[in-house]
Amino acid sequence: MKLGYIQVISLLLITTILTIIGQLYFYESKHNIHLNNASSIIMEIKYLDLELNEKVLQISTFKSIHYDDILKNTNQIKSTLNKLDISTIPYPSNDIKITIEKLTEQLRNALKIKISQIEDLKSFVATARNSSLYLLQETNKPILKEHSKIADIAASTFINIQGYQLFPTHEKRIITEQKLQALRDKLELTVNNTYYKNIIAHMEKSFQATMKITEIQTALFNHNNQQRIEELISLLNQIHLKRVYNATQNQFILMIIAFIFLIALAFAVGRWTKANRKKNQYFQLFVDAVEAISEGFAFFDNQGKLVYCNSTFKTIYYQLGEKLQPGITLDEFKQLQTDARMTQHRTDLSDGVYLDYFNDGRWIYCLNNKTARNGKALVRVDLTEQKTIEAELMKLSQAVEQTSASVVITDLEGNIEYVNLKFEEITGYSRKEAIGKNPRILSSGEKSKEDYEELWQTILSGEEWQGELHNRRKDGTLFWEWAKISPIKNEDGKSISFLAIKDDITERKKMEDQIRWSQKMDAVGQLTGGIAHDFNNILSIILGNLTLIQTKSTNDPWITKKVDEAMKGVNRGTNITRKLLSFSSKDSNDLQTSSINNLILGMKTLIETSLTATIHVETKLESNVWPVTINKGDFEDVILNLSLNARDAMPDGGKLTIETANKHLSKQYLDEIQQPETDNFIMLSVSDSGIGMSDAMIAKVIEPFFTTKSFGKGTGLGLSQVYSFVQRCHGLMKIDSSEGKGSTIQLFFPRSKQNITDTSDKGALTESPKGNETILIVDDEEALLEITSSYLNNAGYKTFSASSAKQAIAIIKSGEKIDLLFSDIIMPGKYDGIQLASKMHKEYPHLKIILTSGYSMQKEKLIASDDLFLADLAKSILDKPYDQSELTQTIRTTLDK
């Protein structure tokens, strides 16, 4: 590691510095101590030697003195010399060493000699002193005075000896010697006396000792140790100075080395501190980063020991508590988990990646990665929330998948990202096919470019678009959808994709079409009813007047012929208006239970004659056809209409097939026609091999007044009349046609529960019944009022006429006896016919009332009324136009009730 390296370097540097300094210091100090010791010993010797010299002078006198001091001195010199060890002196050079050794050896020897000489001196001094003392004592004795001459010589000799003792010069010594010899000679010649001999002996001893003393003193002075000692001291000082100089030099070098080392050390420490700081900083950054992340994170070093784990990690493993501490090993960590029995289930996802399900219901995603330095990084992600959301989303997605609506999600460009099952079911496109495509694949092309633009603008502006779409399936068929397209917004309110929820409304659309059509038919019916009413009034006037002319002038055959022709025309007009009225009416009157086979066979001749010779008519009739309850006349009209249409469709001839069959209709059809009672139907099919119809045409053929025929050739009421009839019968009409392939119209009629009551025609008109009662006729149409009065007057009745309800009420209240009130329903003014009837019935309950109308809707209204009187009244309404016979019969029947 870098830090370790730097630390080691620092330590080495410090150790080296300390070692060098210590080594140098101890080396220096040791040698300095030796040098200083030697120096101080030499110095001590110097002073002891000086002292010794002094003592030598002291003992050299004849003073009575003890030798303890000088002995002490010599002993000190001896012991000091013993302490002197010059071998340990740090010699700068061998020359100096040799010199010093030589000098020291010389000094030792010199001092040894000196001490020995001093010892000699001590004894000589003692001898000289004692002899001199003896001589002093003896020379004063009287014995010497006997020999004055000898005494003189002796005294002179003694004085010479003393002089020599004081001034030991060579001359004095010679003189003293001569004196002594002279004295000896004198004594030998003259006196043989032991006393004198003794004196001479003492003189000789004293003189000899003095000479010895002088000799020793000279030797001592000549061998001056001080010079030698000074030399030694000077040499030692030299060494010392040299050492000081070297030490200074060394110190300087040492300082430089220490300085360099210190710089290196400072640098190393700096680096180390920086690195350490950086390390700490990095570690802090690492800790901050790891603490900041929402995942649990733990790091084990290459020893497998936990270095750090963040608080999220601890939270995830909160069951481990305080045991989860830095320093524990990976194995211990695993063991702790096992001990805590945390994991209920583990799913291995890949190497080092697994998903733990904990006992407390948490999902933890675990990732164990090896780091670059052989450590291990553990990442833990708490997926509990995601798992919950996932489950919720799963539910939602299942709901979306299984919903009855088709769901499409696109991106902002409109590319499909998701479609549900219903979508696949409805459109026929599989999910695989749809995803990535634009929903335009469904477009039928009916919607304009502008419409689509509007759609896009709506959803792009963030709003919801609703509307119908006519789309095309994969197989090409069309279907209707009610679509709600809205943007899906993120938290910022920004659109991220679009969601389309669509309901298949094809069936509803059909229903709506039917409702719309029936509403239209109602309107048309009301309109045609209104027209028919007016037409009936007109035709009634014409018919009335023609009848009157007929009765008046029967003589002129031309008039009779023309009136008859006019009568025929009126009858045709009456037929048309009746058809119009029957179309607009949902109710069928005159119902009979019949076999349609019979009716078809009855009309076959008529049909064949009506069609051109190039058209071949074929009938395929069910042998045991079920009975139906229908209006025979209307049915005949239907056959005729369909045949005529077929003829028109086959201008170049062809084949017309009329077919009957018993059929069981499916529930779908039954629901459509709201016929819950039975599924048994009788089918009438009329097919041609003509030009056929387009789809668009098919959609319109049942509309009234729609016609493909040239102007004047058709009323355009044919198929709509047929459709109206089938509806009245609670049946079903199907048109199957394509251009160039002919058309087939299928009509289904419910099977009747009654048996066939088929009767022949009503028979011819009977005689008009007659009466004499008073009848009040109310009609706003003056001409019709007049004709009706004529009819009734012809039949014997007394009549009053009123052109309005007000007038009628006035007549009745005038007191005239009125037996029957015959009133038109639709009249201008305050009261219409029904209101008039109601009012009069309340005031005059016995007054008989008949209403008349050219508009069948009025009748239906009344029948549905709660008023029993009005409901009853409705049954006897006389439809316009009526002839005299119909009028008188209805009047008579009512009056006779």
Next chain:
Amino acid sequence: MNFIKLLIVVLTLFNSAGLSADKNLSDEIPYRDAPIQPIPLSSKTNSQKVTLGEKLFHEPLLSSDNTISCASCHNVNEYGIDHLPTAVGIKGQVGTINSPTVMNSKFNLSQFWDGRAENLQEQAKGPVANPIEMGTSWEAVLSKLKNSTFYPKAFESIYSEGITINSVTDAIQEYEMTLLTQNAPFDQYLKGNINAITEEQKLSYKLFVDYGCIACHQGVNVGGNMYHRMGAFLDYFTPLEGKEKPEDLGRYNVTKLDKDKYFFKVPSLRLAAHTAPYFHDGSIATLEEAIQLMAKHQLGREISDAEIISIIDFIKLLSGTYEAKKQ
């Protein structure tokens, strides 16, 4: 400046106070220049070493047959001698030299009659290996001491090196340093007690000085601090008569210099009154005879019997008492 002056004054006063304290020492010598000096009443010794040294001094293990100790010849209770002319060693062997007293021996300039030992420690080494005296070797002695129960521990507590020739002789020397005869009457007189000696004795002292005895017998030990020729004035030995023995050559035996022939260490007179027989060979039985011979051979004088007695009187004044220090 005033402060410095004050400081100097204070220091001066302090210094003089210290000097005056010195003057009160009991060892103060009023006659500092007197040729004889009193034996000091105190000395610096290591009591542990002294105890050990005393035991060693009396230790027969130092001899080959474990019969002879230092004390055999230097009985401290008998003025440090054996009262024999010459020493008697192991197996009754008789030596050639008179055992000088061990008392006050530390004041001598050297040890042995011929001064062959520079100091007491050196001296102590001698008799062990002397075949007549202790007749053994130091190796044997040390081994015996090491095997004893007492010495190893005793040495260990004092000497880091343990039992060696050096440590053994050092301990003995230390003990011998304490063998002093103090408070002699003449010492008391020297210290100012003028009544310590009689007027007659003062005259004896004068006689001792005037005769010149003082020339050699001076100092603390009244001798012992110099060498001199036996027969300084008149030859003592007569080699031509064949009487000369090797030990008579004295210091010559050490230096091998002719000038040192018959030179001996001047013996101390401190206990001379009690340490007969005299001279290096113990050949002189009485002090009177010794004084007489000294006057004749050393001083070249005739001395009267009365004067000899007077001098003996004086010599007696030199003997102090030895008190073994109770450690």
